[in-house]
Amino acid sequence: MRANIPPRRARPAWTWAALVALTLSTLLPLAVLVLQSLATSWRWPLLLPDDYTAAGWRTVASGALGRSALTSALLAMATALASVLAALPIGRSLATLRAPWRHVAAALVFLPVAAPPIALGAGLQVATLQLGVAGSAVGVWLAHCVPAIGYAALLFMGVFGARGRDDEEAARSLGASGLQVWWHVLLPSVRGVIVEALAICFLISWAQVALTLLIGGGAVRALPIEVLALVRAGQDRDAAVGALLLVVPAMLALSALRFGARRTDALPA
Amino acid sequence: MSARPDRLRESPLGPLLLAALVALPVLLGVAYALLAALGVLGAGSSDTASLDRFATVLGARSTWRALGWTLYVAAAATALATAGAALVAMGFASNTRLDRSARALATLPLPVPHLVAAATALLVLAQSGLLARLLFAAGLLDAPADMPPLVYDGAGVGLIVALAWKELPFLAVVAIALRQDIDPALDETARTLGAAPRYVRRRVMWPLLWRGMLPAVIAVFVFALGSYETAVLLAPVDPAPLAVLTMERFADPALARRGDAYVLALVTLALAGVAVAAHEWARARWSATTVSRA
Numbered sequence: 001m002r003a004n005i006p007p008r009r010a011r012p013a014w015t016w017a018a019l020v021a022l023t024l025s026t027l028l029p030l031a032v033l034v035l036q037s038l039a040t041s042w043r044w045p046l047l048l049p050d051d052y053t054a055a056g057w058r059t060v061a062s063g064a065l066g067r068s069a070l071t072s073a074l075l076a077m078a079t080a081l082a083s084v085l086a087a088l089p090i091g092r093s094l095a096t097l098r099a100p101w102r103h104v105a106a107a108l109v110f111l112p113v114a115a116p117p118i119a120l121g122a123g124l125q126v127a128t129l130q131l132g133v134a135g136s137a138v139g140v141w142l143a144h145c146v147p148a149i150g151y152a153a154l155l156f157m158g159v160f161g162a163r164g165r166d167d168e169e170a171a172r173s174l175g176a177s178g179l180q181v182w183w184h185v186l187l188p189s190v191r192g193v194i195v196e197a198l199a200i201c202f203l204i205s206w207a208q209v210a211l212t213l214l215i216g217g218g219a220v221r222a223l224p225i226e227v228l229a230l231v232r233a234g235q236d237r238d239a240a241v242g243a244l245l246l247v248v249p250a251m252l253a254l255s256a257l258r259f260g261a262r263r264t265d266a267l268p269a
Numbered sequence: 270m271s272a273r274p275d276r277l278r279e280s281p282l283g284p285l286l287l288a289a290l291v292a293l294p295v296l297l298g299v300a301y302a303l304l305a306a307l308g309v310l311g312a313g314s315s316d317t318a319s320l321d322r323f324a325t326v327l328g329a330r331s332t333w334r335a336l337g338w339t340l341y342v343a344a345a346a347t348a349l350a351t352a353g354a355a356l357v358a359m360g361f362a363s364n365t366r367l368d369r370s371a372r373a374l375a376t377l378p379l380p381v382p383h384l385v386a387a388a389t390a391l392l393v394l395a396q397s398g399l400l401a402r403l404l405f406a407a408g409l410l411d412a413p414a415d416m417p418p419l420v421y422d423g424a425g426v427g428l429i430v431a432l433a434w435k436e437l438p439f440l441a442v443v444a445i446a447l448r449q450d451i452d453p454a455l456d457e458t459a460r461t462l463g464a465a466p467r468y469v470r471r472r473v474m475w476p477l478l479w480r481g482m483l484p485a486v487i488a489v490f491v492f493a494l495g496s497y498e499t500a501v502l503l504a505p506v507d508p509a510p511l512a513v514l515t516m517e518r519f520a521d522p523a524l525a526r527r528g529d530a531y532v533l534a535l536v537t538l539a540l541a542g543v544a545v546a547a548h549e550w551a552r553a554r555w556s557a558t559t560v561s562r563a
Contacts, residue, residue: 026377029386030389044413045402098281109291114544114548116494119515123297123300150292153291228501
């Protein structure tokens with residue numbers, strides 16, 4: 001290739017192919033899911049279902065999917081609230097560390113995020129048995145909080161570390177109490193990140209499979225457990241309905257995240 | 270920034286204890302798993318500790334096959350997702366409507382759970398799935414049986430594709446943010462000095478992008494490594510992925526074999542531990558700030 005400079009606006013040909021691939025790979029799977037959730041039957045080799053029905057969706061409210069979606073929503077909201085409340089002061093405190101302790105702390109906090117849920121759950125299951133909360137929603141909630149707190153603490157550690165402490169120290173020297181500093185200085189400055197942390201912690205719990213299976217022992221029927229059972233049983237229509245129920249609140253949580261980020265410029269657009 | 274006396278006096282002990290508290294459930298989990306693996310706790314336990322379970326599990330060929338296969342799948346999926354994310358970030362970097370739409374499309378599936386990615390992969394990639402139907406419509410296929418198996422297959426194609434599809438949006442978010450932080454002057458300088466666009470991409474953009482992406486890439490590798498729901502829906506029975514093998518041992522009707530699950534969990538945790546160390550190392554060495562204009 002010759003080393004001359006092409007016009008800056010020229011679009012390489014491969015990007016058109018990439019755009020087509022991107023569009024297909026993003027939208028096609030979601031379209032298949034929607035069609036499958038409405039299909040009465042979908043025989044080989046038809047590209048579209050034979051016929052459509054809303055039966056799968058109509059029974060959501062009264063059936064197992066509705067119940068498990070409610071369980072999951074409560075679990076995810078409780079996880080998000082508890083984790084963010086716990087992670088705020090932790091992240092604030094970790095942000096005061098300097099290297100090398102900063103890296104040690106970050107690695108420690110990253111552990112529960114990175115620990116594969118199935119391996120984490122193996123140990124936690126014994127712990128919840130001893131605490132007497134195995135097989136209960138409380139046990140599952142506690143287990144969900146483990147990775148969620150780690151994630152939120154990392155997030156707050158980063159944002160508090162980046163914002164410095166000058167205004168906080170100014171408030172203190174003017175006589176503000178610890179609570180007043182939190183309420184009037186710290187919390188307003190990280191409002192967007194709190195929304196982000198709530199959304200992410202909600203999603204960590206909402207999509208959790210392995211921890212729920214291991215700690216809940218099949219007794220806690222969260223939505224992903226119900227959907228996994230439907231997929232494995234080959235009940236494609238109900239599985240697709242359940243899968244879409246899992247996707248929609250997740251997309252809404254992400255929108256909340258983007259909205260929060262736009263308001264505070266906490267995230268790159 | 271100048272250090273203030275009151276900051277210097279702050280002891281790292283308090284914050285470090287808090288960090289240890291966050292990690293405590295994992296450390297406790299490891300301790301419990303270790304005791305259970307030694308056979309003094311949990312199902313099928315006895316009074317005396319022994320290394321029998323370690324010897325049995327680590328001596329079994331199936332364990333190493335599972336480990337190797339799991340590492341292969343996680344590496345392939347991570348490589349695929351990384352390449353895709355970098356292509357998106359480099360190919361659609363401008364502020365035109367088209368590029369912005371492409372970036373939005375790439376990050377759209379970000380909140381789709383692993384379970385949904387796997388369930389959808391079944392609908393698309395199975396032998397009578399949408400892909401096979403499209404190939405049939407194109408006259409390339411006569412019957413579902415002619416379709417090469419992409420799920421439950423030994424090569425793990427379906428699992429790799431599903432994991433890469435699931436992780437690409439996350440890596441794309443990171444790559445896009447990094448690409449937008451790269452100083453345009455770098456690009457212009459390289460071109461003014463006579464570098465071809467392809468050369469600039471390969472020798473200037475890609476190394477900067479790669480360094481910034483590395484921590485996220487390691488995180489994705491660990492998620493892919495430990496994901497249970499994708500593996501149980503898409504992987505073959507033999508070689509069984511590590512996560513599936515662990516869950517099977519947990520529920521083994523033979524109580525004596527349940528302890529094996531804890532050894533497998535420890536193996537998985539050790540892999541994750543190595544990755545966490547690598548992650549912190551990468552962050553400390555190539556923090557995102559070296560890429561940005563700051």
